[in-house]
Amino acid sequence: MDLFGIPAPLLFGQLLLGLINGAFYALLSLGLAVIFGMLNVINFTHGAQFMMGAFVAWMLLNWLGIGYWGALILAPIIVGITGIILERLMIAKLYKLDHLYGLLLTFGLGLIIEGLFRNEFGSSGLPYRIPAELTGAWDLGFMFMPVYRGWVVVVAFVMCLATWLVIEKTKIGSYLRAATENPALVQAFGINVPRMMTLTYGAGVALAAFAGVLAAPIYSVNPQMGSNLIIIVFAVVVIGGMGSILGSVLTGFGLGVIEGLTKVFYPEASSTVIFVVMAIVLLARPAGLFGRS
Amino acid sequence: MTRIERRALLGTAAAAAVALPGRRARAQAANTIRIGVLNDQSGPYRDLSGPYGVQCTLQAVQEFGNRGFNVEVVNADHQNRPDVGVNIARQWYDQGVDMIIDVPTSSVGLAVNNVAREKNKAYVNTGSATSDLTGAQCSPNTVHWMYDTYMLAKSTGGAMVRAGGDSWFFITADYAFGHALERDTGNFVRAAGGRVLGSVRYPFPATSDFSSFLIQAQAARPKVIGFANAGADTINSIKQAAEFGVTRRGIKLAALLMFLPDVHAIGLETAQGLVLTESFYWDLNDRTRALTQRLQPRLRDQVPNMASVANYSGTLHYLKAIADMGVAASKVSGVEVINRMKAMPCDDDAFGPGIIRADGRKLCPSYLFEVKSPRESRGRWDYYKLVQTTPAEEAFRPLGEGGCSLVRS
Numbered sequence A: 001m002d003l004f005g006i007p008a009p010l011l012f013g014q015l016l017l018g019l020i021n022g023a024f025y026a027l028l029s030l031g032l033a034v035i036f037g038m039l040n041v042i043n044f045t046h047g048a049q050f051m052m053g054a055f056v057a058w059m060l061l062n063w064l065g066i067g068y069w070g071a072l073i074l075a076p077i078i079v080g081i082t083g084i085i086l087e088r089l090m091i092a093k094l095y096k097l098d099h100l101y102g103l104l105l106t107f108g109l110g111l112i113i114e115g116l117f118r119n120e121f122g123s124s125g126l127p128y129r130i131p132a133e134l135t136g137a138w139d140l141g142f143m144f145m146p147v148y149r150g151w152v153v154v155v156a157f158v159m160c161l162a163t164w165l166v167i168e169k170t171k172i173g174s175y176l177r178a179a180t181e182n183p184a185l186v187q188a189f190g191i192n193v194p195r196m197m198t199l200t201y202g203a204g205v206a207l208a209a210f211a212g213v214l215a216a217p218i219y220s221v222n223p224q225m226g227s228n229l230i231i232i233v234f235a236v237v238v239i240g241g242m243g244s245i246l247g248s249v250l251t252g253f254g255l256g257v258i259e260g261l262t263k264v265f266y267p268e269a270s271s272t273v274i275f276v277v278m279a280i281v282l283l284a285r286p287a288g289l290f291g292r293s
Numbered sequence B: 001m002t003r004i005e006r007r008a009l010l011g012t013a014a015a016a017a018v019a020l021p022g023r024r025a026r027a028q029a030a031n032t033i034r035i036g037v038l039n040d041q042s043g044p045y046r047d048l049s050g051p052y053g054v055q056c057t058l059q060a061v062q063e064f065g066n067r068g069f070n071v072e073v074v075n076a077d078h079q080n081r082p083d084v085g086v087n088i089a090r091q092w093y094d095q096g097v098d099m100i101i102d103v104p105t106s107s108v109g110l111a112v113n114n115v116a117r118e119k120n121k122a123y124v125n126t127g128s129a130t131s132d133l134t135g136a137q138c139s140p141n142t143v144h145w146m147y148d149t150y151m152l153a154k155s156t157g158g159a160m161v162r163a164g165g166d167s168w169f170f171i172t173a174d175y176a177f178g179h180a181l182e183r184d185t186g187n188f189v190r191a192a193g194g195r196v197l198g199s200v201r202y203p204f205p206a207t208s209d210f211s212s213f214l215i216q217a218q219a220a221r222p223k224v225i226g227f228a229n230a231g232a233d234t235i236n237s238i239k240q241a242a243e244f245g246v247t248r249r250g251i252k253l254a255a256l257l258m259f260l261p262d263v264h265a266i267g268l269e270t271a272q273g274l275v276l277t278e279s280f281y282w283d284l285n286d287r288t289r290a291l292t293q294r295l296q297p298r299l300r301d302q303v304p305n306m307a308s309v310a311n312y313s314g315t316l317h318y319l320k321a322i323a324d325m326g327v328a329a330s331k332v333s334g335v336e337v338i339n340r341m342k343a344m345p346c347d348d349d350a351f352g353p354g355i356i357r358a359d360g361r362k363l364c365p366s367y368l369f370e371v372k373s374p375r376e377s378r379g380r381w382d383y384y385k386l387v388q389t390t391p392a393e394e395a396f397r398p399l400g401e402g403g404c405s406l407v408r409s
Helices: A008-039 A046-064 A068-089 A099-121 A147-169 A171-181 A183-188 A193-215 A225-240 A245-265 A273-284 B011-015 B022-030 B050-064 B082-094 B106-119 B149-162 B176-191 B211-219 B231-243 B260-266 B286-299 B306-325 B327-332 B334-343
Strands: A137-139 A144-146 B003-007 B032-039 B070-077 B099-102 B122-125 B142-144 B167-173 B195-202 B224-228 B252-255 B275-278 B346-348 B352-354 B366-371 B384-390
Touching: A008 A046, A008 A147, A008 A171, A008 A193, A008 A225, A008 A245, A008 B211, A046 A068, A046 A099, A046 A193, A046 A225, A068 A193, A099 A225, A137 A147, A144 A147, A147 A171, A147 A193, A147 A245, A171 A183, A171 A193, A183 A193, A193 A225, A225 A245, A225 A273, A245 A273, A245 B211, B022 B032, B022 B327, B032 B050, B032 B082, B032 B306, B032 B327, B050 B070, B050 B099, B050 B286, B050 B306, B070 B082, B082 B099, B082 B106, B099 B306, B106 B122, B106 B142, B106 B176, B122 B306, B122 B334, B142 B334, B149 B176, B149 B252, B149 B275, B149 B366, B149 B384, B167 B176, B167 B211, B176 B195, B176 B224, B195 B211, B211 B224, B211 B231, B224 B231, B231 B252, B231 B260, B286 B306, B306 B327, B306 B334, B306 B346, B327 B334
Parallel strands: B032 B070, B032 B099, B099 B122, B122 B142, B167 B195, B167 B224, B224 B252
Antiparallel strands: A137 A144, B003 B070, B275 B366, B346 B352, B366 B384
């Protein structure tokens, strides 16, 4: 059976692969959206922090003998703490200024971090193996589906859902949302807003690092692994609507699928299709698909 | 971006070259050969040459010693972008750089080729793979060192076809290098009676997930999937092919261009059994081992690979030609320098004896290696078994077949 001139099994395979890549976009854009929503900072260091997550997983394994499962918990905490330090020392000083300053600072920081890792570890990357529990593959008939990729989709989806629940349905989440609207008033109720902002940044960074650990066994762990992604993820956030959590998650998965289909029909354009979508969305709905103007 | 590393090789006179006023400074400049190492220092090809290529160039300068003129080495990052590469090359040549070396990424390599010709300067390309550099786009100002897509296609592609891999699907980096490698390999496959079932071209350098292309390749049911890419792309392709069980379905993988650092990054567990072609391996013979030992302090924990070591070889031969013709004469015309390089036989510890042909192709043997299994490997960087050697005269495209205008005239 053919659909649009492509054998149906091949098309299903591509949709599934698109969903897997979409899982990474969703996880990363989620962190970006959380940080932007609460702190009004466009965190361009996000790609570098994703990369740090993968490297910390590698270091934990090779220097301390801590495997994948430990890294999945420890790496986000470690990278999250570096994020907190960064926020306290530098980013916090820019809250009152235009977005552009935060963007420039975090973009520069991202380049510096990437350069430091490249100097130390080179550019061709380090091997990181898929954990034994998740090796192997399922034969789905239309394609060979590695167990690990299935795990990535499930865990990314759960993580996105959990983050959304925390922000929309819990008391802490309501403080956060309130502090975004009117920080002075929330502070007047006795809530330490600056500390909340710091922790929010740390959590956003930890999400990036979590995605980095997930990515480590699939891609080679190399310093530039985040720089390709960050631009795409930024486009995802813009399309979804700056600061909209649900928007960035749905857009992440959706654009992964669109990109996957482009890889079949017109592979040469697969790196640009997301930006074409972004341009169209910006023209039709400047606030993004799920954004409030 | 540009770090200048000076090597004053004229003893005491040159050692005082801090700020020489007036005529003496000009005399000093006239007696200095400037070499520009232009390569990728921050992207997917960095580890193949990058800072190591710069160190290998400096090693050649050091070993060449003091023969009556100064040698200065500058370097820059072209970021794999032709516009950046052309700007730097133009600026360097205008500011007195006499020769540019390295220049990986074929799109950049071809662009700089035009600049060298326009400025009548010398250009020793040791990084780009496209065989067009000595074919349709050959230039009297250019020498192409160590490898090209034809040589890779003939050695790796030929071996795969002989082993029964007669139907191919290509996963190709969508720029000059990928196109040339796919074209040259496809020609060998068809000439041997095989078929090319299709290809998919992916955007370079913005792709890190190859699963979609691997599934498309699988669906075409080829016997061989040929990766017409390099560096981090090849690493990701092979890792993900293993993840998606491509080889378990009886499909063979042809890494048409793979370097030692790539094998290191993939790990022997996944890379074992792959065949690949290089023109240099550090553990090939006594001369390569001796050179590796000399380079060790400069390369820290790395060993030289064919790309970085070609800078050593190319620089050494260039400097010999300069010593032969004199600095003053060399400054007049880049074509004359290249002609002198072609007239002199080459010999060094990296590639052994060799010659440079009229079309600018430097000849050296090509070696087909198989990647060792973790059990066979006796230690760090012990990765290759030599399978087959193609002698220098047979390794590259025959002189008359490239369509180079220098040959016809």
